[in-house]
Amino acid sequence: MDEIPVAQRKVNTTPQNKPFPFSIFLALGSAIITMSLFWLFSQTQSSQSQQQDTPSVTASETVSDNIPTTENNPPSSDTVEIPENILGHLGYEQAPMSELKPITADGRIKLRTKAAEKFLEMQSDARREGITLVAISGFRTIDDQEYLFFNIKEQRKQETSKRAEVSAPPGYSEHHTGYAVDIGDGNAPATNLNTNFEQTAAFRWLEANAAKYSFELSFPEDNLQGISYEPWHWRFVGDTHSLETFYKARELKTNLQPQM
Known part of the structure; x- marks a missing residue:
């Protein structure tokens, strides 16, 4: 009797995969993490470097660029400070009598010592040129x-x-200051203390030479104090005290408004 054939089963001879070693997996993971951290670090450093090279603009800086500052653009004002005055005249202190020196032979007319010396020098120089400067009034x-x-x-x-x-x-x-003097022309006394004095040789000489002796006209035409033109009235401004005394008058920027 023939033998019953035995079913032939194909036996898989492929070797089974062995489990992946855990230590290798751990090493790969560590390497990936390390590379990621290094990349992030390099990106951070690059970003910081760019920020340092490029100045940041804050909100306050942006606003300040658009709004003018008072330092660069001072606020304008239509009001001008007016010095204290009475009817256009500024206040002055009376000079001490001990500081006065006569400028006339009778000793009646005086000025402060420095102003007196300069007036006498100016008078002497004018005389040599044929001009007679006469002192009409000085300290009061x-x-x-x-x-x-x-x-x-x-x-x-x-x-x-x-x-x-x-x-x-x-x-x-x-x-009152001892620095002001009224001057006339000895060759034209009729012009004393009136505007016709400007037509005399004495006035023309003063216009050309008075500054050399530190005298200036106090009340020229259209002066800001609103005082009538006085071509005979001159003041000495040849030292610190005299300059300080007349500072307000010399620095006027607008017409004085009469005050009472």
């Missing part, structure tokens, strides 16, 4: 000015504001 006390302002105003029946155009109220005259 407040009492002197009281008479000249109020008494003369009453005698001439002048309004106070009208009188102030040609004479200062007491305490407000440049003559």
